[in-house]
Amino acid sequence: MKNSYFRYIFLVLATFTFATFSFAQNIKLTGKIKDGNTLEAIPYASIQILETASSGTSSNERGEFTLTLTGGKRKIRVTSVGYEAREVELSTDEEQYEQVFLYAQNAIETVTVKPPKLKYSNKNNPAVELIRQVIAHRDENRLSGQEYVEYNQYEKIILGLSNLSEKFKNRKIFKNYQFLFQQDTANTDVPSYMIPAFMEEKYSKNYYRKNPKTSNQIVIAQKQADFDPKFVDNAGMSNYFKRLYDEVEIYDNNVTILTNQFLSPIANSAPTFYRFYITDTLEVDNEKLVELSFFPRNKNDLLFKGKLLITLDGQYAVKHAYMSTNKEINLNFVRGLDIELAFGKDNKNKYYLNKSSLEIDFALTGKGKGIRGKRVIMLNDYNSGTERPDSVYSMKTLPVSSNQVIATTAKEVDWNTLRPEPLSEGESVVYQNIEGLQNMSSFKRVMDISALLLAGYKQLGPVEVGPVNTFYSYNPVEGLRLRVGGRTTEQLSERFYAEAYGAYGTNDQRWKYFVSGTYALNKKSPYKFPQHYLRVSASYDTKIPGQNLEFIQEDNILLSFKRGENQTYLYNNEYKLDYKAEFEGNFAITSGLKIWKQTPAGVLAYRQLQPDGSTQLIESLNTTELSLGLRWAPKEQFYQGKNYRTPIVNEFPIFNLQYTAGLKGIFNGEYNYHNFSAGAFKRFYLSQLGYADVNLDGTYILGNNVPYPLLTIHRANQTYAYQLASYNLMNFMEFVSDHHASLQVQYYMNGFIFNKVPLLKKLKLREVFSFKGIYGGLRDANNPNLSNGVYDWQRNTDGAISSYTFSEDTPYMEASVGVANIFKILRVDAVRRLTYLDHPNAPTWGVRARIKFDF
Structure with missing residues (x-):
């Protein structure tokens, strides 16, 4: 920030909420720090409780903070680098509003002096030396550095439409949907609203073993605000959101967010891409910490900016981390990205991540409406060093698509006892609001139209017609091609799906068709992981x-x-029988029988060479094939739609092996051959x-x-x-x-x-x-x-x-x-x-x- 020594005032706007206890009053202090001159938010300012000098917090990227004062503690100290500190005496009122003015250091109103620009260098830089110590001790302070670890984990994801104006809220079209609108607490500058649209909670027991490296997660309870499965695949939507809001591991060289990799500020190469500064020393929970600020050398690269609180007890561990991104970053549709990480000590005095928060604000432009989501993960009962039987680390039960085990629990779960902290007032009504939304006829019409526009299918009860983008097409053999088709839905049967279409070409004046039936052998949808089905199909079409x-x-x-x-075209007449089975570890086996007749069309012709040099025109080629395929995709991630999968690529490989045998003399097969392929x-x-x-x-x-x-x-x-x-x-x-x-x-x-x-x-x-x-x-x-x-x-x-x-x-x-x-x-x-x-x-x-x- 240029001329920081001679800026005027900072304004700390805070709204205080007090709760009264039997002997002493606890104050939950919330606020937002702004520049008194520009009214812009001030990120990462330090707020400390003076009476203890052992606890405090920092404002986030938007200048917001939350702090709890216990007992008779009534004084805080607010500081920011380059500005005079200010001590604030708080009242005991149950509700209060304070304005705190901070003045820039050495501020002289009538004189402007520009400090010399100092060239940044890693050499002889104590901040760089400190971060190199953190890097050197990185493996000792991460989960994978421990032999045995177990803990309980609570996670919560919530998304919604954000930054909605009063004018937008009061539109006539939303007259019956006013119960969905909530005050947007993240935007305190201008009154605005948000509509929560998705929420999921999960509580699990987790086990980790270093050698051999194995981990297991047993889901104790899971809750999700579900939409009508006729329109939305809730499990697939959940998997996709979890991929976008991936878990943040600062001790990795790279942090994966939004399918991109950001270089961690404590990566091996971090001093090459970041600038580091020691900006404060403080004591939190009787621990001496160094506040280390970091900034990207190039604002457009996939890097963070923020602050780290580093311990000085010889472990050089991260005690707290605040990270965000620059507005100039080469990242699409992201208006804001904020990460907060907090670390605690386990039973062996080692630091572990006990709370992480990742918040992303999506929008097409820098202003206006958007989608804001947040994923919070909290750990408790963290234990290191306790060895369990092998069965605990590799439980042999059927995994869902994210390789997590669903435990058998009671139908009703008391979430109030599982949540480490209660839901906010707005979060507590999300489940109820979305459930009420499903019963509104106007909302069902909106979803029906959306399914047609996005998926290309029109819902008609137990069947759906489409896809609309194939109703009309053109090719030189068929000419104008007209097609209509459809498929069944879960309303007809969850285990059996049928699909069919008919098409007609105006040039060749031939009818084409496709019909198939798929039956699941594992009492669930044949399209959901793990797939286990039989499919029979018949078709006659061009290719x-x-x-x-x-x-x-x-x-x-x-x-x-x-x-x-x-x-060059073919008329293909195919009859197929296919079998597929998926197993734990994303291993799949496929096999099939195919009876195939191909007839050349257009300029394509099959000419058999004769011994005398002449050629014989072959009308059609008949083939019978038997196939066997193997596929292994360890830790594969995908968005599971109702009838399809969209892969979400990660760093893990995918292997394929396929064998196909041509069978002469069986179902008119004309050739023997063996086709081996791998990929x-x-x-x-x-x-x-x-x-x-x-x-x-x-x-x-x-x-x-x-x-x-x-x-x-x-x-x-x-x-x-x-x-x-x-x-x-x-x-x-x-x-x-x-x-x-x-x-x-x-x-x-x-x-x-x-x-x-x-x-x-x-x-x-x-x-x-x-x-x-x-x-x-x-x-x-x-x-x-x-x-x-x-x-x-x-x-x-x-x-x-x-x-x-x-x-x-x-x-x-x-x-x-x-x-x-x-x-x-x-x-x-x-x-x-x-x-x-x-x-x-x-x-x-x-x-x-x-x-x-x-x-």
Whole structure:
């Protein structure tokens, strides 16, 4: 803060609440510290009780504080670096309002003197030496440094619409919803309101063992404000909010919040990215502490600012932490982020985190309406060093999606005895308000319309119709494609789900269809973790070979627009039986039987090479396949929707192994072959340098004279959208192989470079780089150039060969350089194809765009 020695006054606004006890009166003092001249909040000011000199607190990022005075203590001392301290004598009134003016040190009203700017340096800096001591003792003071630990944990998440004006509250549309509005206590400048929309509480018993490293959480009680499951997946919403409001571990090098990693102020490299200052010494609970303030060297990087209270008893532990972010930070939709951590001593005199609070205020702009959420975690009965039987650390019961064990308890739980502190007045009515909301017909209409707009389905009791984005599409084979479909809901059955659609093309004048039935074998929804189901399906529809999409239908209207020649299609007639079982540790087994008839369409034709050099046109190809798949995704996180999952990527890898056998002579199968494929995915977090997503996969197909439609047709993309798993400058059916290995890398720098460029950092743009490569080929027996027993290569409309395999010494490669976070939602890449530029219609460059919502 420039000219801090000559600012005028600070104003401490406080509202005091007193409670009377039998012998002495306790005062709960709350307040907000502001600049008396600018009226801006003053963060991290120190408030100390003078009579004891052993307890106190600090204001948070918004200048707010809470302090309890016991007995006859009536005097506090308020300080902030660069300003004169002020002692305040409090009254004994049950309610009181105080204004406390603080004057800047050496304030001279008529003279302005600018102090010299001192260059910050880590060398010979006592603050840096202190933080290096904290870093050196970090492993000794963290949970993983203890042999055995057990504790009870209470956690609470609450979210709601925030910063709502009086005018907004009094709108006619909210006439029947006035009971939802609560005073927004976080905004005391202008009267405003908030509407709590979600709340969840959980109380659990936790056990940790260092060697072998094992942890177990037994949930004793859990409570959530549920919405109608017809519209909202409550469990999935809970998992997603917990991922956004992740647990904060300051002793880790990086703190994960909002799917991003922030460098901890006590990370190994913290002195490189932070500036540290010793700003105060104080005594709290008879412990001598040093107040250490820290600030990011670059305000746009993913770093914190705040204060640490460090012990001087030789442990160099964190006693208290206040952390927030700068407004300039390259973070989307976040108006404010505040973290408060408090540490206590266990039975072995070691410090442990006994309370953490993470509050995030989301908004599209710096002002106006938003969504504010808060997650509070409190620990008690913390015990270190008590060894328990092995069964306690690895309880063999079925986990839910977050790998937590639900204990058997009584139906009614007295939450008043479980909560370490009571709910606030506003929190205590959330459950009741949301329950009342469900019974209002007007609210049900709003949710029905929202489900149609967001999910694409119209609710009709036990069934829902959709998705609406597939009702109309276009492709050159079918022409105008019209489709209507739907699926059943839990109102019909929780264990059985059916899905079906019908489609018609105006060009080919053919009807297409899909119908499936899924039955859960574990007495719960087949779409919920752990999945265990049987599915039977039958379909007749078009497909582009080599186009494999995830989380989107192939006839989505947005995919109707494609570059280059787009005439290679199949009519697929499939009958499938699928089985899936998920187990503890996120291990899954899948198996299936597939009877598949594929008929070429458009320019696609299957031509059988004959010994005399001629070709025979093959009308259709019949295949019978038996498959077995294994998937292991340790500590996987995802948002579980009603009928789908959206992965929430973390640092843990995902492994896949798949075996498929072609069965000749069974259900008209024409070929024998064995397809072995494996893949691995991992996100590598690189702290301030961003993160990289790495995909490795490979396939080997055993079998001779296997036609190319049954081999690997590599994933191509001819749309103008950037697809992560496809090759964006490869044409459909361009490359075929029976053995290959591939590498795909997406590297997101999160603005590390752009944040250093004066003009670009204001736009909060982010750099993104990618590389994709495939090395593979065809064995002689499966190569149309060398064998007469397989199908000839595919040709385009000009009669030229348009399908190939890879040469022995040249892999297919493409790379891109992109700019992400354009308008906070758009990524645009310049993609360059590096090899096989001589193929017909092979693009050299391309610009591709992708909608991507990131924090």
